[in-house]
Amino acid sequence: MLPRRFLLALPALMLGAPRSARASGPLFTLGVASGEPRPDSLVLWTRLAPLPLEPDGGMGAAPVELGWELAEDEGFRRIHRSGRVTATVQDAHSVHLELDALPPGRSFFFRFHANGEVSPVGRTRTAPAPDHDAPVRFLAGGCQNWEHGLFAAWGHAAREEDIAFVFHYGDSIYERAGRPPGARGVPVVRSHHGGECLTLADYRTRHAQYRTDPDLQALHAAHPVIASYDDHEVENNWAGDHSQQDGSRFPRLVTQEEFAPRREAGLQAWWEHMPVTRAAQARAYRRFRFGRALALHVLDTRRFRDDQPCGDGLQTPCPAAFNPQAQILGAEQEAWLNDGLARSDARWQVLAQQVFLSHRIFPGDRRSMDSWDGYPAARERLLSMLRGRDCAVLTGDVHRAWAGDVTLEPGEAPVAAEFVATSISSEGDGSDMQRGAAEILSRTPWLRFHSNHRGYTRHEARGDALEARFMAVPFVSRPGAPLLEAGRFVTLPGRPGVVRG
Ligand SMILES: [Fe+2]
Known part of the structure; x- marks a missing residue:
């Protein structure tokens, strides 16, 4: 049985993204976020910053490809959608992933992967449909x-x-x-x-x-x-x-x-x-x-x-x-x-x-x-x-x-x-x-x-x-x-x- 930490990192390893930050150390020091909840869309966010107090976050100039997953469960067994996104130096290696065609009023969990690391897990939800009648x-x-x-x-x-x-x-x-x-x-x-x-x-x-x-x-x-x-x-x-x-x-x-x-x-x-x-x-x-x-x-x-x-x-x-x-x-x-x-x-x-x-x-x-x-x-x-x-x-x-x-x-x-x-x-x-x-x-x-x-x-x-x-x-x-x-x-x-x- 592989340790849990290694299991979590597996999808990232499979992505095979090159290590390109100029500093070693954890990438996901700033956490994850979601926003703009609409009945069919959301934004998922992170920023890579092994050195948060450096102006470039310790990332240097090269782009970094991240994997992302949106799941219906916290254990990421039921993946609703997944893909890749590129973080660039122009946006300080932040990611603003705009997802559409999502179902209304649904809770999701999400995470990112890069360079063999896995981000913390975020929880989010789409807005209810406009005709949904509930507080x-x-x-x-x-x-x-x-x-x-x-x-x-x-x-x-x-x-x-x-x-x-x-x-x-x-x-x-x-x-x-x-x-x-x-x-x-x-x-x-x-x-x-x-x-x-x-x-x-x-x-x-x-x-x-x-x-x-x-x-x-x-x-x-x-x-x-x-x-x-x-x-x-x-x-x-x-x-x-x-x-x-x-x-x-x-x-x-x-x-x-x-x-x-x-x-x-x-x-x-x-x-x-x-x-x-x-x-x-x-x-x-x-x-x-x-x-x-x-x-x-x-x-x-x-x-x-x-x-x-x-x-x-x-x-x-x-x-x-x-x-x-x-x-x-x-x-x-x-x-x-x-x-x-x-x-x-x-x-x-x-x-x-x-x-x-x-x-x-x-x-x-x-x-x-x-x-x-x-x-x-x-x-x-x-x-x-x-x-x-x-x-x-x-x-x-x-x-x-x-x-x-x-x-x-x-x-x-x-x-x-x-x-x-x-x-x-x-x-x-x-x-x-x-x-x-x-x-x-x-x-x-x-x-x-x-x-x-x-x-x-x-x-x-x-x-x-x-x-x-x-x-x-x-x-x-x-x-x-x-x-x-x-x-x-x-x-x-x-x-x-x-x-x-
Ligand atoms: Fe204030």
């Missing part, structure tokens, strides 16, 4: 700062059962330079490798470092992920063609011409490390359907927006904020969303996006100009599309959990429910109540819930409700955090807004 369970989360804490929340998410997909809204890396333990700011639990990300090599190395995290690998091996990006995949608060550093508060101005290659480098590295299609590289807004229950409209609120008016921090809106042509989605995406909402016959329309949609009013009547509040005309156009539909909005970005009613103006009738996932680790160990949050809640009664613990949201879309449970971990600075439920809300058909569940 759909899904998770949402993002903002995973390596330095601020462990990704234990993702470890818990990996163990959730019966999950159709995980929406990752972005901030899958943070671009800032490594800080030593003891540095000022949020305590450094573990340091970023290298300086601030500016080049493709920098961003690749940063993504690879994050992908070595065992909880993040477990998440991606357990569920298909629908990924978008926010600002930190490139730079804090970038906006369309504009660097954050285009205003007077920065010592050096960065022009649009200087910023363009940095943005392209950041988004290329994001694509290389996410289980997304080639098409999502150029257009990250896209739509998914999960049975009768759910249409998921994934938005890109970064790439096509105007520069933040009046600066991008908390500001009292200046006249520029009231430009009636203001764009956060851009005209093309806005028309695409309007069309998709009008055509959809799903029970729930869910916007999967990044930045706060409900009003937040800070002391001095200041607003966050990086969120929808900074673009009131675009916000009003969006709300006119949502009005009269059963709709929920999934949001991230602010590192706090919130549930609230989206209204056109404070005090008006709700148009939709908004559920803001907190962060996986950004801003470190939480607290029972953020300083100032009670005061915000008292001035903004349309926001119904707030929590300053790290975690993610768990949702169920069904005929009688769309549910949001705020799952929380009490600490991220050390291992062993349990999973708690910090709050539970629903939104009901024909009754826009949130209700305590």
Whole structure:
């Protein structure tokens, strides 16, 4: 009897792929992932990197052929499909295998082989057929700062059962330079490798470092992920063609011409490390359907927006904020969303996006100009599309959990429910109540819930409700955090807004 390890390696040996990496050592250090679940298609992902913290992953320049298998059972006895795919240096030896003609609503296991090695096994599933009538369970989360804490929340998410997909809204890396333990700011639990990300090599190395995290690998091996990006995949608060550093508060101005290659480098590295299609590289807004229950409209609120008016921090809106042509989605995406909402016959329309949609009013009547509040005309156009539909909005970005009613103006009738996932680790160990949050809640009664613990949201879309449970971990600075439920809300058909569940 051959040892199990050798048995697993047999198919790879039979492929006879040449050893071509410049470094020896395990190839599948970054795990596997799947994504883009549709009734008939999926994307399977891996990236070969024997030296994850080297810009080329230790792979050199030669292409490498991989074998892959999609099986109906974890033991890979019932192979549904198999084949070969080539990883090239142009994509940092990442693989984005786009499979089609798959059956709907089916679970699969998958793995890759290369150079005599076998990858970890991933589990995935296709979306149910559009006429399938059953509840759909899904998770949402993002903002995973390596330095601020462990990704234990993702470890818990990996163990959730019966999950159709995980929406990752972005901030899958943070671009800032490594800080030593003891540095000022949020305590450094573990340091970023290298300086601030500016080049493709920098961003690749940063993504690879994050992908070595065992909880993040477990998440991606357990569920298909629908990924978008926010600002930190490139730079804090970038906006369309504009660097954050285009205003007077920065010592050096960065022009649009200087910023363009940095943005392209950041988004290329994001694509290389996410289980997304080639098409999502150029257009990250896209739509998914999960049975009768759910249409998921994934938005890109970064790439096509105007520069933040009046600066991008908390500001009292200046006249520029009231430009009636203001764009956060851009005209093309806005028309695409309007069309998709009008055509959809799903029970729930869910916007999967990044930045706060409900009003937040800070002391001095200041607003966050990086969120929808900074673009009131675009916000009003969006709300006119949502009005009269059963709709929920999934949001991230602010590192706090919130549930609230989206209204056109404070005090008006709700148009939709908004559920803001907190962060996986950004801003470190939480607290029972953020300083100032009670005061915000008292001035903004349309926001119904707030929590300053790290975690993610768990949702169920069904005929009688769309549910949001705020799952929380009490600490991220050390291992062993349990999973708690910090709050539970629903939104009901024909009754826009949130209700305590
Ligand atoms: Fe973040």
